Amino acid sequence: ELKVEQNPLFLSMQEGKNYTIYCNYSTTSDRLYWYRQDPGKSLESLFVLLSNGAVKQEGRLMASLDTKARLSTLHITAAVHDLSATYFCAVDGSGTASKLTFGTGTRLQVTL
Amino acid sequence: SAVISQKPSRDICQRGTSLTIQCQVDSQVTMMFWYRQQPGQSLTLIATANQGSEATYESGFVIDKFPISRPNLTFSTLTVSNMSPEDSSIYLCSVEDRLSSFTKNIQYFGAGTRLSVL
Numbered sequence: 001e002l003k004v005e006q007n008p009l010f011l012s013m014q015e016g017k018n019y020t021i022y023c024n025y026s027t028t029s030d031r032l033y034w035y036r037q038d039p040g041k042s043l044e045s046l047f048v049l050l051s052n053g054a055v056k057q058e059g060r061l062m063a064s065l066d067t068k069a070r071l072s073t074l075h076i077t078a079a080v081h082d083l084s085a086t087y088f089c090a091v092d093g094s095g096t097a098s099k100l101t102f103g104t105g106t107r108l109q110v111t112l
Numbered sequence: 113s114a115v116i117s118q119k120p121s122r123d124i125c126q127r128g129t130s131l132t133i134q135c136q137v138d139s140q141v142t143m144m145f146w147y148r149q150q151p152g153q154s155l156t157l158i159a160t161a162n163q164g165s166e167a168t169y170e171s172g173f174v175i176d177k178f179p180i181s182r183p184n185l186t187f188s189t190l191t192v193s194n195m196s197p198e199d200s201s202i203y204l205c206s207v208e209d210r211l212s213s214f215t216k217n218i219q220y221f222g223a224g225t226r227l228s229v230l
Contacts, residue, residue, distance in 0.1 A: 099145070
């Protein structure tokens with residue numbers, strides 16, 4: 001059974017600081033997603049990582065994937081208040097269909 | 113990107129009743145999924161809605177409790193049957209269009225249906 005773990009579960013950081021969220025998964029996968037969820041809202045797709053060593057960046061967020069270590073990271077650079085949200089990683093371990101297994105989520109709070 | 117309309121956005125229901133949630137996509141998509149997000153929790157896949165055949169359910173979810181329809185490539189429904197307070201959750205549909213080279217590998221989510229069962 002595929003398990004996906006995220007840490008930390010909660011992150012409070014000051015504006016301007018850098019931090020990394022970690023996503024570990026238990027079995028081989030060829031796709032890893034990062035999503036953002038604002039309170040009371042649905043999920044917004046941030047990144048899709050498809051291969052070992054993949055790195056994608058959008059604004060202050062950068063995601064990477066190491067399939068050998070079964071690890072993905074979401075790095076936040078110079079955080080701003082607007083980044084406050086819950087971030088989920090999700091892994092497609094099924095091979096033939098996109099049945100995603102989600103991590104526990106990391107609630108990020110960026111303080112002024 | 114695919115635009116997904118989910119209805120209702122929220123509802124408050126009585127124990128023992130059923131609610132049908134609709135998911136409409138603005139283009140034909142191959143894959144549609146239904147997820148549940150319990151309060152303060154992550155998302156759990158309920159089932160894959162297959163066009164023209166029965167849905168494929170994940171462990172812990174059964175057709176009698178969560179019947180699903182997928183009559184065509186743009187629409188699906190999820191019914192939450194014989195509800196109890198434990199069914200209070202957000203229910204989300206998602207789609208992936210493997211036919212489009214532009215949106216391939218991206219799974220999009222609807223806004224969700226926030227269900228409260230009294």
